[in-house]
Amino acid sequence: MKFFSRGMVLFFAGTCWIGLGNYLLSSPADPNDAAQASLGKTIFDARCSPCHGISGKGDGAASALLNPRPRNFTSGMFKFRSTESGSLPTDDDLMTTVKNGLYGTAMSDWAPFITGDSLKAVVNYMKTFSARFQNEKPHPVHISSQIPSSAASIVAGKKVYAKLQCANCHGTDGAGAGVIAKDFKDNWDFETNAVNLIEPWTFRGGSSARDIYLRFRTGVDGTPMPSYAGTVSEKEMWDLANYVVSIGRKPVWKMNENEIREFYAKLDAQAKADPVERGKYLVRTIGCASCHSTYTDDLRLVEGTQLSGGLTFDLYPFGKYVARNLTSDMETGLGNWTDQEIKRAFTQGISRDGRKFLPFPMAWPAYASMKEDDQNAIVTYLRTVPAVHHKIPDPEKPNIFSYLWGKFRMLILKERIPSPAYPMKEATEQQPVSQISPSATKNFAARADREKEARP
Ligand code: HEC
Ligand code: HEC
Ligand code: HEC
Structure with a gap:
């Protein structure tokens, strides 16, 4: 009887040989290890910790405002892997992420800097x-040989899409039409969205058939x-x-004039059909919560205060202004306001009691140029934001003398008093806290990237 085929013997021999090789190559006392560890730490602390935190908990200074949040590495859980569900990623997976970045998130591609x-x-x-x-090994997926795309394969694939009910979360058209499940949270308890499958350039894990x-x-x-795994052949x-x-569509930057017109007409129709979603999207991309939330002294967002106001702007010599509570709280928020009053506040800069806002820091003159439908959508969405009881103090305005004295100091004496109201070149090294926080600025940049397709 033959217990081992020749192939198996060769396989065993090969494994032993590789094992021995690995053993010889990896002497644990290698002084290079220490050097490598310290190099790794230096790079991480400098490049990654602002988001991922010094101890990798995903709590760096810039983290609070980012959506999605930077990964908490202590959980040992990773999204984009070539390994089985629940398994650790391979080193190659991690290197790919760091090299290529994760599109549409704050995680940029580090390939130009770290090699x-x-x-x-x-x-x-x-x-x-x-x-x-230390305790586990990654379990790479055995990838079967790829079946090239063809008309028949695509037709068959459409049936699999229906059979596996991808549409419940991604929509029948892949772009969210008729989705059943909408408001997702990840295991770290942060909001996340099902990806729009017709925009392949936004896939963080890559857009090839293999990815x-x-x-x-x-x-x-x-x-x-x-x-x-295991659900279908x-x-x-x-x-x-x-x-x-x-089903991937053309990105806007590759469309011709007609296609662009049709594309935006379709988006408009969708916005009308679902104003809450549209409003949420606008509030997110404009970053209303970046100001209308509370921060600690070191500019970390206080969890749960989103849209309930609190960020203070010291607009010398105009006084101190606090971003207000936009949640639907009856007493301290917008719960009692009419739709018209809310709209007037952020498009004409007039409060409910008739008080005029300064044209900064809130750029209401710019919001006035938004389409009427979009302004209404923002109001509709704000109505759905759960009430947070948070009383915002009225602005502290100076009397006319201190106001004029302030202007005199700044304009005539040219004293260096940094204020967003009078941005002076020399003042840049000591930007006041009253300006939007650095994390907010970063967040705007991240969003701007994600919204490369922003409407004209
Ligand atoms: C500006 C903020 C920022 C910086 C700086 C940053 N990251 Fe990230 N990183 C993120 C965000 C946000 C995510 C989560 C993206 C997601 O969930 O889709 C992330 C996710 C990751 C992931 C997880 C991928 C997965 O499969 O789950 C890895 C690995 C990672 N970052 C490594 C690094 C390394 C290494 C550095 C430094 C070279 C770094 N990051 C710097 C924001 C950042
Ligand atoms: C229960 C809801 C749900 C179902 C069902 C579902 N998805 Fe997803 N899908 C999500 C969510 C949520 C994400 C985004 C995860 C994240 O990064 O936070 C996602 C992400 C993806 C991505 C990753 C895109 C990237 O950024 O790389 C692909 C591809 C994808 N889904 C395809 C499918 C396909 C195909 C099916 C059906 C076989 C399916 N999904 C079923 C919710 C779902
Ligand atoms: C750059 C910071 C900033 C951004 C961004 C911002 N706001 Fe404001 N907003 C403020 C400040 C500060 C006030 C208070 C002004 C005052 O009291 O004079 C305010 C006031 C308001 C008010 C009046 C509320 C009240 O109680 O009087 C509304 C409504 C409002 N903002 C809505 C929005 C919406 C909607 C967005 C996004 C489209 C937005 N804001 C973006 C800073 C901002």
Whole structure:
């Protein structure tokens, strides 16, 4: 009887040989290890900690306003992997993320700055934040051989899309039409959205058929996006991947004039059909909550205060102004205001009691140029924001003498009093807290990137 085939013997021999090789190469007392660890830490502390935090908990100074939040590495859970659901990512997965970044999030592509040994060092350092990396090994997916795209494969893939009910979260058209499940939270308790599958350039895990196959084959760990391993045959999985690739639309920057017109007409129709979603989107992209929230002295957002006001603007010599409570609280928020009053406040700068706002820091003259439908959508959305009881103090305005004295100091004596009201070149090293926080600015930049397709 023959217990071992020749192939198996060769396989065993190979494994032993590789094992021995690894053993010889990885002498644990290697002085290079210490150097690598310290290199990794140096890079991480300088480049990654502003978002991911010094101890990798995802709580860096810039983190609070980011959506999605920077990953908390201590949980040892990663979204974009080539490994089975729940498994650790491979080093290659992590390096790919760091090199390419995650589109539409604050996680930028580090390829231009971190390469070779530095890249390995920072990834190894990152892995020290979770004990999982010492105790477990990643389980790479066995990727079956890819079935090339064809008309037949795409038709078959459409059926798999229906069978696996991807539409419940991504919509029948992949772009959210008729979705059943909408408001998702991730395992870290932050809001997340099902990806718009017709905009492949926004996929963080890549947009090739192989990338898409890996996403639903392995799931996006820590989020409601499940793993579909074992649910359908390998052929069906490739058909599905080919189908998802096929529904990708042209990005606006590749459309001709007619296509652009049609595209925006369709968006307008959608906005009318679902004003709450549209309003939420606008409030997010304009960043109303960046001002209308409370911050600690070191400019960290106080959790749960979003849109309930609190950020104070010291607009010398005009006085101190506090961003107000926009939640639907009856007493301290907008609960008692009419739609018209809310709209008038952020488009004409007039409060409910008739008080005029300064044209800064809130850029209400700019909001006035928004389309009427969009202004209404913002009001509709603000109505749905749960009430937070938070009384905002009235502005502290100077009397006419201190106001004139302030202007005299700034304009005639040219004293360096930094104020967003009179931005002076020399004042830049000592920007006042009253300006939008650095994290907010970063957040705007991240959003601007995500909204590359912002409407004209
Ligand atoms: C400006 C903020 C910011 C900086 C700086 C930053 N990241 Fe991130 N990072 C993020 C955000 C936000 C996410 C989460 C994106 C998501 O969930 O889609 C993230 C996610 C990750 C992930 C998780 C990917 C996954 O599959 O779950 C890794 C790994 C990562 N970052 C590594 C790094 C490294 C290494 C550095 C430094 C070289 C770095 N990041 C710097 C914001 C940042
Ligand atoms: C229960 C809701 C739900 C279902 C069902 C679901 N998804 Fe998802 N999907 C999500 C969410 C939420 C995300 C975003 C996860 C995150 O990063 O926070 C996502 C992300 C993705 C991504 C990753 C895009 C990227 O950024 O790289 C792809 C691809 C995807 N889904 C395809 C599918 C396909 C195909 C199906 C059906 C087999 C499916 N999804 C079923 C909720 C769902
Ligand atoms: C740059 C910071 C900033 C941004 C961004 C901002 N606001 Fe304001 N907003 C303020 C400040 C400060 C006030 C209070 C002004 C005052 O009291 O004179 C205010 C007042 C308001 C008021 C009046 C509320 C009241 O009780 O009087 C409304 C409504 C409002 N903002 C809505 C919005 C909306 C909607 C957005 C987004 C489209 C937005 N704001 C964006 C800073 C901002």
